Amino acid sequence: MTSAPSLPETISSPPIHVGIIMDGNGRWAEERGWPRVEGHRRGIEAVRQVVKCSIQSGIKYLTLYGFSIENWKRPSQEIEFLMGLFRLYLREELDELDEGGVRLRFIGYRGLLDKDIVTLIEEAEDRTKGNKVLTVIVAFSYGARQEITSAVRDVARQVLAGDLDIDQIDEIMFSEHLETAGIPDPDLVIRTSGEHRISNFLLWQSAYSEFLFTDTLWPEFCEEEFQGAINEYKRRERRYGDIV
Numbered sequence: 001m002t003s004a005p006s007l008p009e010t011i012s013s014p015p016i017h018v019g020i021i022m023d024g025n026g027r028w029a030e031e032r033g034w035p036r037v038e039g040h041r042r043g044i045e046a047v048r049q050v051v052k053c054s055i056q057s058g059i060k061y062l063t064l065y066g067f068s069i070e071n072w073k074r075p076s077q078e079i080e081f082l083m084g085l086f087r088l089y090l091r092e093e094l095d096e097l098d099e100g101g102v103r104l105r106f107i108g109y110r111g112l113l114d115k116d117i118v119t120l121i122e123e124a125e126d127r128t129k130g131n132k133v134l135t136v137i138v139a140f141s142y143g144a145r146q147e148i149t150s151a152v153r154d155v156a157r158q159v160l161a162g163d164l165d166i167d168q169i170d171e172i173m174f175s176e177h178l179e180t181a182g183i184p185d186p187d188l189v190i191r192t193s194g195e196h197r198i199s200n201f202l203l204w205q206s207a208y209s210e211f212l213f214t215d216t217l218w219p220e221f222c223e224e225e226f227q228g229a230i231n232e233y234k235r236r237e238r239r240y241g242d243i244v
Contacts, residue, residue, distance in 0.1 A: 014230050015187035017061035019209070020050065021201050024193030024217030037081040042219035044089060049223040054134055055100065057230055061135045061183055065201050069109060069143035083117060086140070090120045094127065101133030107179040108142030137183065144203035151177035180205055188233045190226075192218045210236055 022043060029039030047064065054062045067082060097104065104124045113121075121140075154177045158164035175181065185205045189198065194215040198206065212229050214221070 013234070014057045014059055015210075015233055016059065017063070017184050017186045017188075018054065018059055018230075019063040019065070019186040019189040019202055019206065021065045021189070021191040021199060022046070022218045022221075023191060023195055023199075025219060027193065028217040028219045036078060039217075039219055040082060040085055044085070046218055046221045047089075048093075050221070050226050051097070051102065051134070051136060053223045053226045053230075054136075055102075057227070059134065059230075061137065061186075063107075063137040063139060063180075063183075063186060063202065065139045065142070065199075067108075067140045067142070068200060069141055069146055070200065072112060072141070083114065087117060087120060090124055094124055097136070098128050098131065101131045103128045103131040103135040105135060105137045105183075106140055107137060107147070108140045109146060110141065112141055135183070137180070139201065142179075143200045145200055147179055148204055175204070178204060185209065187238075188212065188229070190214065190229050192216050192221050208238070210238065 025039030025043045026036035027039070028042065029036050032038075050064075051062065066086070071082075072079065094104075106121045106125065110118050110121070151174060155164065155169060155174065159166055159169075180202070185207070186202060186209045188211075189202070189206050189209045190212045191198065192214055194213070196213050198211075202209075210233055212232060214225065214229070216225055
């Protein structure tokens with residue numbers, strides 16, 4: 001049987017897992033009359049700040065929505081710049097992240113990525129796999145519907161092969177077939193830029209997450225605002241479908 005969520009609880013400690021939909025880079029640049037790609041470049045500093053604040057606040061898992069499967073529809077020039085920026089980030093930040101005890105994990109469909117990027121991802125995961133201060137999960141070329149569909153196929157194959165009885169399928173077992181297997185569900189999901197949707201991000205995992213939407217564009221999302229989001233989370237009461 002699937003285990004039931006715990007009873008309602010007043011939150012007094014920081015979230016264990018925070019997910020962030022980093023949105024607004026392009027608009028931030030356009031408002032200043034700059035190319036959209038400049039917003040992506042400036043967004044890297046916001047990533048540095050939330051990683052630093054996560055460590056200071058005792059957060060153990062931080063998932064960053066870096067590039068969605070739908071983002072492949074963007075102009076080729078912008079995609080090329082984003083891929084180059086991703087390469088640069090991994091090469092320039094890996095030493096510091098590793099020394100700070102940060103483990104890197106990546107979720108998403110790697111079949112569309114250039115081989116050198118896949119190699120960088122694999123090297124970063126392998127190098128940092130023993131770190132325990134903070135796990136940063138980068139959702140890159142990621143889509144939650146695609147993730148769930150893939151998990152369904154995996155389970156179906158096991159049933160057809162006779163390795164799994166259909167009555168053994170429950171939420172816990174199914175979660176083990178997701179890319180986030182072994183990672184606790186996000187307690188808090190933040191989206192920047194004023195949009196009030198989750199855009200195919202961790203649909204299964206965020207069923208009982210607290211959500212916080214801010215009008216701040218991602219390049220302006222600073223350590224102070226991140227800490228404010230954590231404090232807001234602490235003021236909430238998690239009910240998991242129960243009543244007070």
